[in-house]
Amino acid sequence: MSLSCSDRFTDLLCAEDSNEVLSDDSPACSSELDSQASCIEESSIDGFIEDETNFVPGFDYLARFQCQSLDASAREASVAWILKVQAYYNLQPLTAYLSVNYLDRFLYSRRLPQASGWPLQLLSTACLSLAAKMEEPLVPSLLDLQVEGAKYIFEPKTIQRMELLVLTVLDWRLRSVTPFSFIDFFACKLDPTGTFLAFLISRATDIILSNIKEASFLEYRPSSIAAAAILCAANEIPNLSLFNPEHAESWCDGLSKEKILSCYRLMQELVVDNARRKPPKMLPQLRVSIRGRMRSSDSSSSSSSSPSYKRRKLNNCLRVDDDDRNSK
Structure with missing residues (x-):
């Protein structure tokens, strides 16, 4: 399905400044951060910790x-x-x-x-x-x-x-505090050298989204979910897998060791369970069939090169050969 550009923003009911909405004010985490930038980031995380309960049920x-x-x-x-x-x-x-x-x-x-x-x-x-x-x-x-x-x-x-x-x-409070408000900061705390930052953040993001359907996680605050996701991601890196999860409480003030450990254990169970039951990925084929309604040329070219199309074509050729031999 094509992405329509018409009336894309005319039905915007909230009046936030687009520059403010799309900006990323959190400083980058690297070894080159000076003490002032570090203090700013620490204060931002403290603010998130203080406000996070205002953005959860x-x-x-x-x-x-x-x-x-x-x-x-x-x-x-x-x-x-x-x-x-x-x-x-x-x-x-x-x-x-x-x-x-x-x-x-x-x-x-x-x-x-x-x-x-x-x-x-x-x-x-x-x-x-x-x-x-x-x-x-x-x-x-x-x-x-x-x-x-x-x-x-x-x-x-x-x-x-x-x-x-x-x-x-929601009282127009849309700019919520979420686990994504914390994962960059927690990843820097776990890996201060920055060697595995990209993997930690990407993997933690996947883990958070893959478990978002589970109502059990509604028990935990965004900061606990973010810390647990970073710990689960670290388990997949040999250099970081020996990190003691109990030490995650020291990453910033206001964290609960009990909640982090409980969320971490639940997340571990679900990550392992999802890995065992994960079906083969069929999304690309489904998306081609849906978009084919709007762009038949793209769909036909994609489907003609797909393995299923090639198998059908081969089977048809074999049937034709069999019919020719039977007729002779």
């Missing part, structure tokens, strides 16, 4: 899923759809995480007419649209955003009204 949110007051399977399906759209358009990982953050905070504060079905799909679409407007330089149109197995297709005006409701419920 209430403490009893997880209990609502456990007592089935909220449908955990419906939430998991919505998050899975958000991740599919994020992969389809190659959106930022933070965009996907913010979408789920908005969804959880909304569900904690406001009950939908029904636990699943079209209301939850509409909420998921609105949350994803708002997150994309916060983080992406180019945002798919509201119609183009509804791809990858969306069960219901809503008119743009309907989504805009839902966006306004989400903004009202």
Whole structure:
């Protein structure tokens, strides 16, 4: 599906300055940082620690899923759809995480007419649209955003009204504190030489997104999730695998050793379990078939070179040869 540029920003309901939204104010982490820059970064992390509880659902949110007051399977399906759209358009990982953050905070504060079905799909679409407007330089149109197995297709005006409701419920606080606010800083703490920074950050990001569907992680604050993800990523590097997870508490003030260790153990179990059950990746073939509706020439050229097409062509040739021999 092509990315529509028409009316891309006209339906923006929040009035944030685009330069402010798209800027990255956190200083780079390297051995060349002077003491002043280091102090600025330390103070930023202290601020994130202080504010992070303001951007998560209430403490009893997880209990609502456990007592089935909220449908955990419906939430998991919505998050899975958000991740599919994020992969389809190659959106930022933070965009996907913010979408789920908005969804959880909304569900904690406001009950939908029904636990699943079209209301939850509409909420998921609105949350994803708002997150994309916060983080992406180019945002798919509201119609183009509804791809990858969306069960219901809503008119743009309907989504805009839902966006306004989400903004009202969240008190317009969209620039949330997330695990991505911490992972660069924690990676620098674990690997001060900077040798494995790129891998640590990339792998921790993958781990966070792969576990975002699990309601169990709603128990933990963003800082604990970020620290646990960095520790899990470090396990895959021999030079860093001997790091004692209990020492992660010293990375900054305000961290809870018990919460980090508990989140770390849960994350380890899920990472191992996901690695065992991970199916073969079929996303490229699915994306070709979907985009073929809009660009038939691209689809035909791609499908003609695919292994499945070659197998079909070979089988047809073999059948023709067999028919010729039988006729003779």
